[in-house]
Amino acid sequence: MSARLLLGEPVAEKVRQRIGDLVTQLATEHVTPKLAVIVATDNQATNWYVSSIARAATKLAVACEVLDLGEATAETLAETIKTLNADEQIHGIILQTPLPQGIDASSLVKLIDPAKDIDGANPVSLGQLSVGQEAFAPATARSVIEILEHYRIPLAGKHVAVIGRSTVVGKPLAQLLLQLDATVTICHSRTVNLAEHTSRAEVCVVAAGQPHLLTANEVAAHSVVIDVGTHVTESGGLTGDVQADSVQPLVSALSPVPGGVGTVTTALLLLHTVQAAVNFLERSRRGECQMSVGR
Amino acid sequence: MSARLLLGEPVAEKVRQRIGDLVTQLATEHVTPKLAVIVATDNQATNWYVSSIARAATKLAVACEVLDLGEATAETLAETIKTLNADEQIHGIILQTPLPQGIDASSLVKLIDPAKDIDGANPVSLGQLSVGQEAFAPATARSVIEILEHYRIPLAGKHVAVIGRSTVVGKPLAQLLLQLDATVTICHSRTVNLAEHTSRAEVCVVAAGQPHLLTANEVAAHSVVIDVGTHVTESGGLTGDVQADSVQPLVSALSPVPGGVGTVTTALLLLHTVQAAVNFLERSRRGECQMSVGR
Structure with missing residues (x-):
């Protein structure tokens, strides 16, 4: 007897199809979902991971901006997050770890707008998830x-x-x-x-x-x-x-591993980004936030 | 053989002693810790519970204001929470359930400032607790x-x-x-x-x-x-x-039950209120918030 292998690829493919459907829907509203990834490290593995997200995004017509801030200070990182929160073209934000030595990630992820926290890094997301409210899980x-x-x-x-x-x-x-x-x-x-x-x-x-x-x-x-x-x-x-x-x-x-959970993760980051864009569109229709389209 | 009874009273007494110490400390800084309890129901059991909190507070020199709003609307409740959030004399806020029919508690507890959320009702408190950050547990x-x-x-x-x-x-x-x-x-x-x-x-x-x-x-x-x-x-x-x-x-x-957990709960609500007042004092010393003393 040998175990059935629960491979990630068919799951990721299904997620990518959901992304495709939602991207098409959003396009009719002139909205392009967009993910911003903040990088503040020169770590090779991280660079590889971030460019794999960017490549996957491109293939699925999700915009992805990588903000490479080099050895940024905590202040610069905080300001960047706030700018991205306020930017209505950005629907998802990832603060990529590791951060430069001495910078406390937990005080920074708290700043990410929960509506854009597509990797569930802000404790608010975990709290909402815990009480069964809508939130993005990691x-x-x-x-x-x-x-x-x-x-x-x-x-x-x-x-x-x-x-x-x-x-x-x-x-x-x-x-x-x-x-x-x-x-x-x-x-x-x-x-x-x-x-x-x-x-x-x-x-x-x-x-x-x-x-x-x-x-x-x-x-x-x-x-x-x-x-x-x-x-x-x-x-x-x-x-x-x-x-x-x-x-x-x-x-x-x-x-x-490899071939399981990891295979699905990137696709889900992009699905969350697209869902954040859909949520934004719905909120702006209800008049809860301003939106300018077509850019 | 019979089980040792883990009674709440000695635990509550220890908590009350901690409250007494902190209240004395706060008094030297001319701060009186104050709890606000919002009530929007005519439920007898609730009234009894709320007045038991108020009595316990008085005994421990913690101020307690019960805001009985009758059959209030969600808007009134939301406004009340915001006013209490902004009131620097108030250190702890409880939104007492049940609420009038049709009012969703979860959308209201979200409004309680986590710094004053002394019964851990806001999902933000649960999230912070989950990641090991400082927060009040229920x-x-x-x-x-x-x-x-x-x-x-x-x-x-x-x-x-x-x-x-x-x-x-x-x-x-x-x-x-x-x-x-x-x-x-x-x-x-x-x-x-x-x-x-x-x-x-x-x-x-x-x-x-x-x-x-x-x-x-x-x-x-x-x-x-x-x-x-x-x-x-x-x-x-x-x-x-x-x-x-x-x-x-x-x-x-x-x-x-009776005589166990329930015996400790009210004392902890008051301890949290006093701790919130201490935290407020420390934050205002660090210049993170304004404080006017002696009132």
Whole structure:
């Protein structure tokens, strides 16, 4: 027996189709959705990631402006966010990490207008998400849900273990799972006897940031495992938080790394941008904000 | 064997002492902490609850203004919140539920300045709490933590089951427990086989809003059970979400209803108000806001 592979590509393709439909709709209203990515680092991996977002955007007729601010100060970054908040041509804002040393990201993401916070970085977004109000979830957390839903893995009433309590994945993901009526156990680095929790779960999502943390010892037979980890191997490849070799023969389904969650994330960032543009259009129709079209 | 009773009164007394100390400190700066409670209902239970807060405040030299707006409209309520936000004499704001029929509380609590949101009603407070930033937790959720800490129940690395996913108790409590390094399972009305989760937990917090939901069948021997439910019995007494008679002989400790969590909540509302006043004083010292003293 070997696990069914829950690949990200078909899910991403479906997301891209939704983007295409919405972009077409917006075009009839003379609106081009636009994402702004603020970069303040010379990190090679980051540059590669940001240009991959820009390329994906171009292919889908979503405008993407990368603001490379070099070694910017916190003041410059704050001013840039405020300018983008006020710019009605911009529908989505990402503050790309890492930031220059000594700059506290948490005081900056608070400044992102929740309506443009398409990667759910502002705690306000997480709060709204938690109480079931409309808000953008971090794209990675949302990717997990999109994969589970695409492959029709039932969640209501199921026991889902989430390993990791980060504000980027674990915590928002737990909120999304609760909304879908899952019973959720949140495990983390201080959890004693991880296997006791994960081996009872029908679905296990691993976002611990630790290569090969989850082995056959920690999973239930026939369960579903979603790997959210991304680590560069010595040979330059990618590997995840799951020891796939040992887990795969045991479980019923596995979303692998590479080829799983990460594949969907960029598409979701763009879907959120397009949805933010749609929301903006609706608000301006209701007279809640001004809009100038056709530019 | 019978469980140790984790009573709220000694915990509340400790909280009142902290309030007393802070009020004395604030007095040297000519600041009187002040709470505003907005009431828009003629509900008898609510009136009783609000006057109990006012009485407790008076005893502790915390000013408390109850704004009884009768059957107010959403607009009036919104304006009242904004006026209180702007009033530098007011440090804490509670929007008391229930509200008149047809009025959506969630769109109103969003208006409460997070700095004055001393019952953690604004989703922004929950978001900040979730990412570990300073914010006021709902007093009931915080009461549970205060009781566990007062009675030195270890939480780090322990498995805590929370029954209930409300935004007032379950969800914020889960965040507080995660910050204290507990492994947290959130159960709710759609959980299949509740006992499977609760009977493995070292601590079980029941905030389900269902009288006597938790029985001996659902708890582990020697575990700790905290009852957050409050229901009026036919004879006019109070009972909780725990079937105390059957649970008490089995567990090592039980926080009962009445006499447990509820006893601490009012004291915490006032502590939060006083802390909000201290925060305000500190911010005004740093020049972040204006303050006029001595009134």
